[in-house]
Amino acid sequence: MALKNVIGIDHAVVMVKDLDKSAENYKRLGFTVSPRGTHSAHMGSGNYTIMFDPDYMELLGVLRPTEHNEPARAFLEKSGEGIERIAFTAVDSAQGAEEILARGYTPVGPTDFERPVMLPDGTESSARFRTFQWPTVEAPGGVRIFACQHKTRETVWIPELMKHANGAKRLKQVIIVAPEPAKEAAHMSKLIDREVRNEADGAVAVPSGGDRADFLFLTKDQLGKRYPGVSLAGLPERGGAGLVIVADVTAAEKVLGSVSVKSAGGIVVPPAEGNGTMLAFVKG
Known part of the structure; x- marks a missing residue:
């Protein structure tokens, strides 16, 4: 329960x-x-x-x-x-x-x-x-x-x-990388009593509750495949990796310019530019 x-x-x-x-x-x-x-x-x-x-x-x-x-x-x-x-x-x-x-x-x-x-x-x-x-x-x-x-x-x-030039509106996902995503997701699931959801590429999601953001557990390699062209330099093999943010993507692209990369249908700031945190701006 x-x-x-x-x-x-x-x-x-x-x-x-x-x-x-x-x-x-x-x-x-x-x-x-x-x-x-x-x-x-x-x-x-x-x-x-x-x-x-x-x-x-x-x-x-x-x-x-x-x-x-x-x-x-x-x-x-x-x-x-x-x-x-x-x-x-x-x-x-x-x-x-x-x-x-x-x-x-x-x-x-x-x-x-x-x-x-x-x-x-x-x-x-x-x-x-x-x-x-x-x-x-x-x-x-x-x-x-x-x-x-x-x-x-x-x-x-x-x-x-609460108004941001980059169009940010709310969190959609908290991304956590780990060598054994299923094991870590099961741990989170047990701590907060929420069911895991397996994704096609082997990543495992854990809803946090209500309409709030999900946790997404995956390997660093899987993260790289999800966000091609984004440098993951500086990220650990196990740890918090990034945030997916619902935003006005056009505004984000205009503000972020060369700091960001177009990837996975959104605008992504690599971890090196976000104080160790990848920031993916996506449509709601």
């Missing part, structure tokens, strides 16, 4: 080495990027968000080492930049944590935190969250998962931040 308090992918976390430079890079790629957020001293991190509907991307950087961000620092040291974890939307994080505990997974949290938010009218407010994590060792394809309950959606989904 599917989890009642987890309703699909909420956002993708792209771990970066230089937070401000990554934000400038994503602006260059035609995204509207939020003002910089700073998390609590306990977390020791900061972020920029790229808001879609109903999901988003988060550029996350370590501002000072803490016990909390040790896994993120280990990821940067081992893998470099890229998709480090995926968040699900939690209806109620406390109840969601109880749900996974009943399935044999000891949750980390729930944890409450907030960050200051500068609103478009110049006033300051805050974004408040309650999150819980699956155990760190439960990371299908090397990607950690957690769930996020938004207490103040109005300070996160700000209309002015």
Whole structure:
């Protein structure tokens, strides 16, 4: 039975080495990027968000080492930049944590935190969250998962931040490469109680729930065949590889120009240009 308090992918976390430079890079790629957020001293991190509907991307950087961000620092040291974890939307994080505990997974949290938010009218407010994590060792394809309950959606989904020059609208797929895609997909399927879907080329999809983006597990070679002409240089053999984004493809092509490649019916930014994350812009 599917989890009642987890309703699909909420956002993708792209771990970066230089937070401000990554934000400038994503602006260059035609995204509207939020003002910089700073998390609590306990977390020791900061972020920029790229808001879609109903999901988003988060550029996350370590501002000072803490016990909390040790896994993120280990990821940067081992893998470099890229998709480090995926968040699900939690209806109620406390109840969601109880749900996974009943399935044999000891949750980390729930944890409450907030960050200051500068609103478009110049006033300051805050974004408040309650999150819980699956155990760190439960990371299908090397990607950690957690769930996020938004207490103040109005300070996160700000209309002015949801319009992008590249036409980006929402996430369609989170791509994870692995030598054994079926094994990793089965792991994800078990963690979130969703059925796998086998695809013709051997890739395996796992719906995240509702109308939200799917996970797609495949080998690096299979990814290359799906996106001919796109350099996959810098991607790991096992780990988060990219995001498929529903967009106005004509707008994306106009904005991205020579940074991108036409492939698989869409416009694709190679990982080297996307802070370790391939970005495929496709029609809805």
